[in-house]
Amino acid sequence: MPHFTRAKVLMYGFVSLWSLFVMLPLLWMVLASFKTKRELFMDPLGLPGTWTFDAFERAWGVGMGAFLLNSVIVTAASVALIVVVSGMAAYVLARSDSRWLRLVYLLIVAGFAVPVQAVLVPLYQMISGAGMLNSLAAIVLPYAAYGIPFTTVLFYAFFLDFPREMEEAARLDGCSRIRTFFSVILPLSGPAVASAAIFQAVFIWNEFVLALLMLNTPDTKTLPVGIIALGGEFTSDWPAIMAGLSIAILPILLIFVLAQKYFVRSLAGLGK
């Protein structure tokens, strides 16, 4: 069937072309970080003459380690806070038919529509007024808040389908609602927790505008704010800039490739 094969070739061609378009910039970034300044200037497309880690050392010297550590702390703390706080709220909301709590649910959902760019001025004034500028809490708390609406919706749907027998048993044993949540519900919500955690982690790890606004000292900067300073740090030292970006990007790409199924499933949840 010649028609069939031609269609197949076209389809492979299109998908391969887009994949190349996606991969080449990343590949070029890695190659450029192994080159010398001179090599990159003389021959932007060539392979490095000798593979050296000099550019990586220069980039690491501006504090990439601290940025990485801050990003890990901020992401872990925010995600943990989001999961627990949204889980608690969603549990109460999913187990109630009170009209007031229905309103509370709608209010929390409405928070999803407010973009952080539209409240930058008041947020900045509140946080600087509280003397919290240049502390990781200045972004962990807002990150947690902005993660709550979507996560609450996600958990709400999950808890509606959650078998009630387990809860009844816990309640008959004299467990309070709070204890039931922490010792029965949360431990059995693995899939929902993982999905919510991956989703929020991707956005928080990469969040930029709040971090830019709140974190100005080198010891508190997260990766996105840290790498934006690379350009100023290394005027025309492009290999060092590319090496810094490689340090920032490659670990997260590696984690993604290893767990791509979970990432894809979690992020596709936004479309539901």
Add this chain to the structure above:
Amino acid sequence: MPGATLAPTVPIHTADKAKRTQYSARVSALILLAPALGLCAVFIFIPAILAILGSFFTFGITSRAWEPAGLSNYAKVIADPIFWTALRNNLIIVIGSIVFQVGIGTILAAILDRGLPRASTVFRTVIFAPMVVSAVAVALIWQVILDPNVGALNAIIKAVSLTPPQLGWLGDPTISIWVVLMIACWQYTGFMMVLILAGLQGIPKELYEAASLDGARGLTAFRHITLPSIRNVLLVAVLITTIGGFKVFDLIYATTQGGPANATQVLGTYIYLQAFNLGNMGYANAISVVLLCIAVMLGWLQLKSSRRA
């Protein structure tokens, strides 16, 4: 009969107990709800209200006192050509992203779902990968690739003896916003593809088999079965892209900072510029309210369309 005398006390006792458990249930419900409500109130709702209130005042980094300004900030917004440039750029990114990200995303998803199911995981992983990278890093990589001196793109263009733009890809105000749009497509088309792929996988295979018996294959099947079945997913994809297009900040800030000469300014970067570089916080709030209204409207649409799903 002791039972008869005891009988009336029992309901009273249980009613009391029921009241007490109801009370403690309310307290624990409140304790469980409080952190979520508190965080949302402090960091989402109160700032939103303050932004609206603050848009009727003049204040800034240097003049901390709020001076009543009536509607003058809004009058300034309407008369400000840079505001309209910013809004136009947001619209360019929104419409361009819908056409290219959702469009190409749909084509890629359809090919992976029906055409090349075996190779789909590898392709899906590669094409989706930029979604997990920070937009700042993406912007910086592209900035170097597009650099007139060391960039790979000009090297390629010169190698096939064409001439790249004289002012540089991001330095030429007539093309810079389109270059930024291209970078956004590089990053987010894979995300759209994955959203749509999830929708495609829900279409029963029998539909295609039945259509194939009627002679509808390939593009005909795509038009008459695939597209109608994922109409709702496409709507959600368009809404997510639209909201994202109005919220764009990182990519612009890290490539052009809104330049050259405000040619790539968007609402997000313009709010930031007015509030934190020029110190016009009241005015920045008025622009914020415009963005807030757009976002809330779109968010409401998204909520409605996702419930229908």
